[in-house]
Amino acid sequence: MSTVTALRSDKLWQQFAVAIPYLWLLIFFLAPFAIILKISLADPIIAQPPFTPFVDDDGGISATADNYKFLLTDKLYAVTYLKSVFMAAVATLFCLALGFPMAYGIARAGESTRNLLLLLIILPFWISFLLRVYAWMGLLNNYGVINNVLMWLQLIDKPIGFMYTDFAIYIGLVYSYLPFMVLPLYATLERMDLDLVEAAQDLGAHPSQAFWDVTWPLARPGVIAGCLLVFIPAMGEYVIPYLLGGPESLLIGRVLFDEFFVNRDWPLASAVAIVLLLLLVVPIVFLQRSQARDAEGAA
């Protein structure tokens, strides 16, 4: 009898534990998403709040696709979306190219060095993100540290205009998101059996071949996780392009901000946000499919 109740309460706890993340998603993701979706289907008005209600005075539903149509017709938005995808993708590739050797080195280092290196990777998080981006302004501007050093070394005779360029945005993105690439990569590489690489070499593979045949495919889950963790926030990044980029480097995060706070066109801003989300969902679903396929193949 008591075992039955114990089992039942176990099960209850289990369901409770599973329910928490779902509840979290429901309250903090799905509900706000529904609200944004609703606003994106409204017309802007000068009122408080600044959009037409979803259910009008006569009890009918008032919804319009005008905002989405506008996004499609005005070329600015398409260009901005594409540019954001492109910049986020390039930043992700740079993070991968830098992060993989870093993660590999950390995973293969001795235990004490490994912990120190991991600490160094995480250390920047102790300083506010905003401050770190400001610090880059100090480094990159015309009278900043980099230009001063280069001029003192007489490599250049007038400052290089790093600031307010795409280059500065890339620096900011790669610098800020590199830890999100390194950590998941480290986790997969650290677990990998070194015998596998030796076995490949023993069977006639040059070390570089062994890397592509064994290390790389086995590191794939880490690569995918790292790329998503970098690409997604980089895509919607607002602070870095705002502080480091020029007025012409218009990214979608910036547009979103301007529509909300400068133009006070909440419905259009909501539509921008919804499309951004859809653009992000596509690569995630695609990558998860491929991961599921891998898992299936292994099972």
Next chain:
Amino acid sequence: MTGDNKGNGPFIEIQDVSKYFGDFAAVDSVSLAIQKGELFSILGGSGCGKTTLLRMLAGFETPTKGRIFIDGVDVTEQPPYERPVNMMFQSYAIFPHMTVEKNVAYGLEKDRVARDEITRRVDDILKLVQLETFAKRKPDQLSGGQRQRVALARALVKRPKVLLLDEPLAALDKKLREHTQFELMSIQDKLGITFVVVTHDQEEAMILSSRIAVMDRGRFMQVGTPKEVYEYPTSRFVADFIGTINMFEGTIVDIDGERVRINCEETASDLSALSEDPPKRGSTVCVAVRPEKIFISQNEPENTEDIRLSGVVEDLGYFGNLSLYRIRLPGGKIVQVSAQNRRRSAERFLEWNDEVFISWRPRSSVILVD
């Protein structure tokens, strides 16, 4: 030295090889010659340097000193991917993201063997290890024994001159081990490839090998056939490491040709033993005799040539086919004796605290100095 000794000279030659990690000598001035087609075992406890030696043969470590030749070619500086040697890892190191077939084909692909020949050779080798129906499986769908055979097939398919096996049976359960031991021997016999096995399991080494090198602290203690190493150990370490042995400390008091008399405090009487090349009179030695070489009886044995001691059964263990006895001599020394249970209750079984006589022939013991 290149290629001029093919056929007659040793197939693998290790010349005065040492490997230092910092100040620590993992392998310390080791020399060894292995003939073609041998199944050679390197036997030792953990940290004795056997794995380091194997890794130097595979090319994963470079000797600090000395040379290694395989089939007359100096391979000391050759990287692993250029050596005519393949290794079966203790962990098996099967690529988890490839099917059985792909795992086995990997080495041939790296050698750029033609597609259809790869298919044929992979099929053949999978048949040899009885895995032909598992070709399309992924490694995590295989049992431990099957994984072991994938690792073996993958290492054999390239027809290496030498196959290195690192603890090949350690991960298998007892029944499977016994079966696999004989399978390994028959495969080795069929293919004629020289096998070098590293193991900590003396039983495994005894059954598998044509010769054994017993290793301790980076050095070879003895190299010989399993029989030589078991019956004629040359040092206390080897005698003790392989099987069980009783050792009696004593001093040589008399030498008469081959016959040596040793005064031993632990037995209260002198022990006699035979030695072709006995140490000097007065030297401290150790008489070693295996438990199965000792007879046990309740009646005093008649043969006066034999060493005869009396004692009390301190402990006994019944194993079905044989019984193990621990006999306490009057001085307190414990002697281990094993006896085959040949007859069923023909004699009364020995019990705890029974007074017994133990005896062995002088020829059955060895004299150890080191």
